[in-house]
Amino acid sequence: MEKTYNPEHIEAKYRDVWEKDGLFSSNLNSKSKNTFSIVLPPPNVTGSLHMGHAFQHTIMDVYTRYNRSKGSQTLWQPGTDHAGIATQMVVERQLGQENISRHDLGRDKFTEKVWDWKSKSGGTITSQMRRLGASVDWERERFTMDKELSEAVKKVFIDLYNEDLIYRGKRLVNWDPVLLTAVSDLEVISTEETGFLWHIKYPVIGSDEILVVATTRPETMLGDSAVAVHPEDSRYQHLIGKMIALPLSDRKIPIIADDYVDMEFGTGCVKITPAHDFNDYEIGQRHNLETINILTDDARINLNAPEAYQGLDRFDARKAIVQDLEKQSSIAKIDGHTLMVPRGDRTHSIIEPYMTDQWFVKVKPLAEPAIEAVKKGDIRFVPENWNKTYFNWMENIEDWCISRQIWWGHRIPAWYDKSGKIYVANNLEEAQAQAGIDNDLVQDEDVLDTWFSSALWPFSTLGWPENTPELARFYPTSVLVTGFDIIFFWVARMIMFGLKFTGDVPFKDIYITGLIKDGNGQKMSKSKGNVLDPIDLIDGISLEDLLVKRTQGMMQPKLTEKIKKQTKKEFPDGIPAFGTDAIRFTFAALASFGRDIKFDLKRVEGYRNFCNKLWNASRFVLMNLESQSIDFNSKLSSPDKWILSRLQHTKIEVEKHLSEYRLDLMSQSLYDFVWHDYCDWYLELSKPLLENNLTKKGTQATLLKVLTEILILLHPIIPFITEEIFEQSQKLIDSSTEKLISKKFPEPDKALFNKDAExxxxxxxxxxxxxxxxxxxxxxxxxxxxxxxxxxxxxxxxxxxxxxxxxxxxxxxxxxxxxxxxxxxxxxxxxxxxxxxxxxxxxxxxxDKDQEIARLNKEIDKLNKLQLQFSGKLNNNQFISSAPEAVVEKEKLKLASVEQSLDELEIQLKKISQL
Known part of the structure; x- marks a missing residue:
């Protein structure tokens, strides 16, 4: 073995070897009674590996490697999502650099451009997965736009439509006025922003009374259909049923009563705009109110509004409306107001609730069996508390908008005749057969929501709707590893579609992971400049390159300088290269059941040290086996028996923690055994044993046996270094070409438990x-x-x-x-x-008693000064109230450490003084 552990060299070597030798193949162990299958949540084809990916992929790989070594036929199904909006934006941006729009090309040629981009640039994240050591079956890699998967999507749409579970209708959706498409809730990021609350006077017809209504969006008043009050509000009961003259308009709207209104908030009066607010839409449906859309697709005022505002951008219209209201003395007051503003995650434009014709899935009939599957225990959430989140959403589920107004994606298989009648079919020929051959049909321009195709992922990737051997063997899958943020968008929909189209659940366990945050507990985001790239942690990055990376594209000089300053403080020398194994061990150790997970580079440094310790320990073992024939039947000393007994306990702990999805506890068990029992103690105990001819052979055999089983136990977490050490040991013993990845996972041996030796x-x-x-x-x-x-x-x-x-x-x-x-x-x-x-x-x-007393007193004086410094800081109310919680906690830890050291030195001083 090389004297120094070099992860870069080792990782490059085995990435190629494992894949080339087919050691990730799902065909391995094909005669086994047991199977293990897991699908990779398909990352966007436009994406690159982020910390959340690396965390979850590590968890999935641990279980895949573990089950493979347990002898199960194992499939980790890889693939990527076509990411409709994101991919279209990437290609449109490239075309824009050539002053070409997608409309210049037309739909077919634009789609060709996207496929061309995908073939050249769409493999970034899969190459990064290889860097991480993901042992997926790459030969089975799928893409949501593959022909077979597209046919499955089409079949599901047609079947649901024929069962009256898909329909087209005019409904309120999240609308991005820049992308000109409906978007899902997941693509809407609500941010806290400062704005205004305008209090507008609405005169009651036939009365001197005025209702004051507050709004953050004055332009929407042009679409008001009513003003609502609470039915039990004594201030307004006499007005219920009367009419209001809508300011700046010649329309009259009613005063209605609805329990939705909060009597205690504001004036207790709420303007109702059904076409531009989701809650107002529900109220409008209950009271049969008119739904008046006053916006165009690009968020300009349309012809349904008074002529003075038609054609204005929504925010220009807002200014004009406020000015006109002020001229009429119709504004009671204007308050500063903090509100949550919904913005598109890609365009950053403010999202509008917008009434358009869209395709919807009737979800409630699909949700009922999906709820029952979890209640019966056919599917298990881990941790179990996520059941409540799932049930809460599923029991109050709304119909799902599945259409998007873009070109890249699965085009909706529906055609229209001149009268607007719909024909849903596999192709134009089938649609014409339905309509009559002479009918001139036009296909729907919309594509399906990306979540629609990914809802089929567990079974479409296995060949459904065909009854393939893979489908029969690997479905339902064993476990899904995913985040809590997509329980609704993806997990629930996979359950509904899996039950509907295969008659079985798509997976047995759902392991919900926490969210990786920075060391201060803050969410990682580009705007905060605290994002870590897992590849940078593996390879290392200089401070200069890190500064460029974190501030690239930022338009705000103050924010840029702030991010540069905090980056220099946090990483004065950049980020060193830790190697993949250290990163993977860190992720495994962080895989607790907590919702938020702080990622601290000191943890990575600690696990890099662990890899170094394992490397050095292995060198020691192999050096002491050189030119020796290993006799595994040799007589064993008490230390030999002890370490073998401790190893059996560790095996039991590892399997227990794996079965309970506690990778953090599994990692800790292995860390403690390897670092403390094996390296700190057994290797030291072995040195005098190796010098004694009576104990030498038994110790050599034990050193190798325990090291080999350590490598197998650790391999699912840190595959690269363990594979290399194993190869070196094989060369020394019998020149075998067997790979560690193929070794059987070690079972506890009852005969090796030894209480006396322990x-x-x-x-x-x-x-x-x-x-x-x-x-x-x-x-x-x-x-x-x-x-x-x-x-x-x-x-x-x-x-x-x-x-x-x-x-x-x-x-x-x-x-x-x-x-x-x-x-x-x-x-x-x-x-x-x-x-x-x-x-x-x-x-x-x-x-020297006096000299030692003087030394201890000097140390105690130094620590007393530090204690005063830290306690003074923590007794400062200004510091406690203004400093981040994580900073305050660090100061508390410093104080606790100093006080502990003081206690220890005082005990030592007392002991020596008494001598």
Whole structure:
């Protein structure tokens, strides 16, 4: 083995080897009774690997590699989503650089351009997945626009339409006036912004009374159909049913009563604009109000509004309306107001609730069996608390708008004749057969919402609607790993469509992960400049390049400078290269059931250190096996039996945590066993054993056996380094070409549990730690041989001392171990206890008492000053109220650490003073 661990070299080597040798193939273990299948949530073809992807892909890969090594026939199904709006925007932007629009090209040629872009640039995220070590079956990679998957989409649409579960109608949708299409709720980002609240006077006809109505969107008053009050509001009961003269208009609208109105908010009067507000639309439906759309597709005022405002952009119209209302003295007051503004996630334009003709799925009939499947336990949410979120949404579900007004995607298989009659069919020929051959038909221009095709993903990727062997073997899939933010948009729809079209659930478990946030608990976003790129963590990035990356495209100089300043503070030397395995271990260790997960680079650094420790430990083992024939039947010492017993416990813990989706606990179990039991203790215990001919062969066999099983246990989390170490060990032993990825996962061996060995080595550890503690407290150099006396022994203590004499001398660095009888005079000593046995280290000649007291007092003075500094900061109310919570917590941890160190030094000072 190389002296230094080099992740870059190792990772490049095995990425190619595993895939080339077909070791990710779903054909492996094809005769197994057991299967494990998981679908990759298809990332956008336009996308690149972000922290959320890397986190979830690591989790999925751990389970895939684990089940493969358990002997199951395993499929991790990869693929990408065509990402309708995002992909169209990318290609349109490229065309725009050549002063060409999609309309210049026409639909067919534009679609060809998109396919061309996809073939050249659409593989970024899949190449990055390979960097992460994702062991998906790449030969089965799918794309939502593949011919077979497109045919499945068409069949589902037609079947639902024929069952009257898909319809076309005029409904209120989220509308992006820049993209000129309906968008899903997931594509709408609500941001808190400052604006105004205009209080407008609405005169009651035939009365001197005026109702004051507040609005943040004065332009929508042109589409008002009523003013609503609460039916029990005594202030307005006498006005219910009367009419209002709508300002700036010649229309009259009624005063209605509805429980939706909050009597305590504002004046208790609410303007109702059914065509431009989702809540108002529901009220309008209840009261049969007129629905008046006053906007065009691009958010200009249309012909339904008074002539003075027609053609104006919505915000120009707002200014004109406010000015005209002020001229009429129709504004009671204007308040500053903080509100949530819905913006398109891609265009950043303000989204309008907009009444248009769209295609919808009647979801309630599909939702009922999907709710029942979770209630019966056919599908399990992990953690279970997400059941409530799922039920709450599913039981109040609304019809799903599935049409989008763009060109890239699955075009809706519907045709219209001149009278507007609809014919839904697989192709034009079938539609004409329905309509009559002489009928001139035009296909619907819209495409389907991307979520529609991805709802079929678990079964369309397996060949449905054909009864393929893959569908029979791998459906339902075993588990879905995804985030809580798409339970509604994707998870619920997969369940509904899976049950509807296959008669079975699409997956048995749904593991909902938390959201990766930065070290301060803030959501990662480009606008905050706190985004981390997993590839940068793997390869490293200089501060200069990181600054460019984080501020690229920013138009606000103040924000740019702020981000540069915080980046320089956080990463003064840039980000070092940690390698893939360290990143993967970090993600596995963070995979708790928490909703928010703080990502701290110190954790990555810690797991990089773990990889280094594993590398160095493996080098030690292999160096001590060189030119040796390994005899696994050799007699074993107590330390050998102890580490083998501890290994069996670790195997049980690992499998338990995996079954419960607690990768964080699984990672911790492995970390503790490898770092502490194997490296810190067993490797040290093995050194004197290797020098003894009676124990050498047994120790060599144990070193190799335990290392090999450690590598297999760790492989699902850190596959690259474990594969390389395993290859090096194989070269040394028998030159086998077998890969670690193909090794069987080790089962606990009941015969290797050994309580006696565990008791003996726990005693030995306490003995050695007692000596080391004395050295530390008395500031005695680690290598100085010490005289040692023991007193108050029982028979077991005597046996353990005799059995482990060479180890005690070697690891505790002792001159001798002598037994003191109860009536012997005790020398002036530092004392440690192992059970009731006393260990005494005579201090005569070992330390200068006065010098040590002076040193300790100096350290205590220094810590007292730090304690005053930290406590003063935390007692400052201004600091507590203004500093971020994460910063305050760090200061509290600093104070706690200082106070703990002070306590320890005070104890040491007391001990030495009493000598």
């Amino acid at each position: 008791l003996e080595i726990d005693w030995l550890k306490q003995f050695i730690l007692g000596i080391r503690q004395i050295r530390g407290e008395m500031n005695i150099t680690p290598g100085k041989p010490l005289p040692c006396f023991v007193q108050n022994l029982n028979s077991l203590d005597k046996t353990f001392i005799k059995n482990n004499e060479s180890i005690i001398f070697a690891l505790a660095k002792l001159k001798n171990v002598e037994i003191l009888l109860d009536n012997d005079n005790e020398p002036e000593s530092a004392i440690a206890l192992v059970g009731e046995m006393k260990i005494l280290i005579p201090l005569a000649g070992l330390i």
